[in-house]
Amino acid sequence: MPVDTKESMVRVEQEIAKCDRCPDLVLCRKNPVIGRGADRAKVMIIGYVPDIKSAEETGSPFRNSPEGELLLQLLERAGCSVEENAYLTYIVKCVPKTCEHKDRSAEKTNRLRLLGENNICLLTDRECTGRIATPTLLERENCLHHLSREISVTTPHVLMPLGLEATTTILEMYLSISPSHKTMSDYHMRVYSSPSFKIVPLYPPELIIQNEDTYSLKEYEKDFHKIGKFLEMS
Numbered sequence: 001m002p003v004d005t006k007e008s009m010v011r012v013e014q015e016i017a018k019c020d021r022c023p024d025l026v027l028c029r030k031n032p033v034i035g036r037g038a039d040r041a042k043v044m045i046i047g048y049v050p051d052i053k054s055a056e057e058t059g060s061p062f063r064n065s066p067e068g069e070l071l072l073q074l075l076e077r078a079g080c081s082v083e084e085n086a087y088l089t090y091i092v093k094c095v096p097k098t099c100e101h102k103d104r105s106a107e108k109t110n111r112l113r114l115l116g117e118n119n120i121c122l123l124t125d126r127e128c129t130g131r132i133a134t135p136t137l138l139e140r141e142n143c144l145h146h147l148s149r150e151i152s153v154t155t156p157h158v159l160m161p162l163g164l165e166a167t168t169t170i171l172e173m174y175l176s177i178s179p180s181h182k183t184m185s186d187y188h189m190r191v192y193s194s195p196s197f198k199i200v201p202l203y204p205p206e207l208i209i210q211n212e213d214t215y216s217l218k219e220y221e222k223d224f225h226k227i228g229k230f231l232e233m234s
């Protein structure tokens with residue numbers, strides 16, 4: 001009997017919501033960021049780690065942020081929407097932070113949510129000033145399990161990792177391609193094929209917003225137009 005997709009997705013979401021595999025990340029997270037979008041997706045957009053201000057705040061990817069808005073607008077031009085055929089997620093679902101409030105005492109680390117109302121750290125009663133950091137390899141490995149589940153439920157035709165870290169992680173995971181290029185310009189818009197889906201890496205939208213000298217919005221818009229055509233054929 002085919003497993004109901006919606007039910008499977010709810011199960012994946014519940015697993016992520018209560019996941020505590022990475023003690024350091026659980027310690028300071030406000031919300032794990034659960035993917036959002038169509039239960040059956042044509043395209044899956046995969047960032048590396050959630051944005052600390054918007055995604056972590058809402059627990060939902062690419063929301064309430066200029067880069068999220070840009071991404072959704074361009075996806076729409078490519079004939080995609082989270083309501084119909086696109087799914088947005090991250091490789092690591094909790095924001096890795098360098099946080100001065102980490103307290104490793106056994107009793108305190110048993111608490112799963114350490115930030116109370118108004119961003120107050122429950123360990124120290126001070127506002128958390130943690131800044132975004134790079135996840136460890138183990139944290140990344142821990143969370144790839146959730147990504148695999150999201151992919152197996154939504155069955156996208158195309159994976160689109162955003163940025164160098166997300167791209168090299170996905171290529172290594174699904175095509176055993178070791179990172180051979182040092183810059184995103186070597187990967188952007190190249191098409192890789194796996195037996196189950198295509199992989200098309202992209203510059204992340206924040207780079208286009210923050211540094212149009214590196215890659216122009218006009219070119220980025222054209223890329224999404226090409227992606228729309230490509231998705232029609234996939």
Ligand code: SF4
Nearest residue numbers: 019021022094142143
């Ligand atoms: S980063 Fe992923 S694996 Fe680690 S605690 Fe968060 S949801 Fe779990």
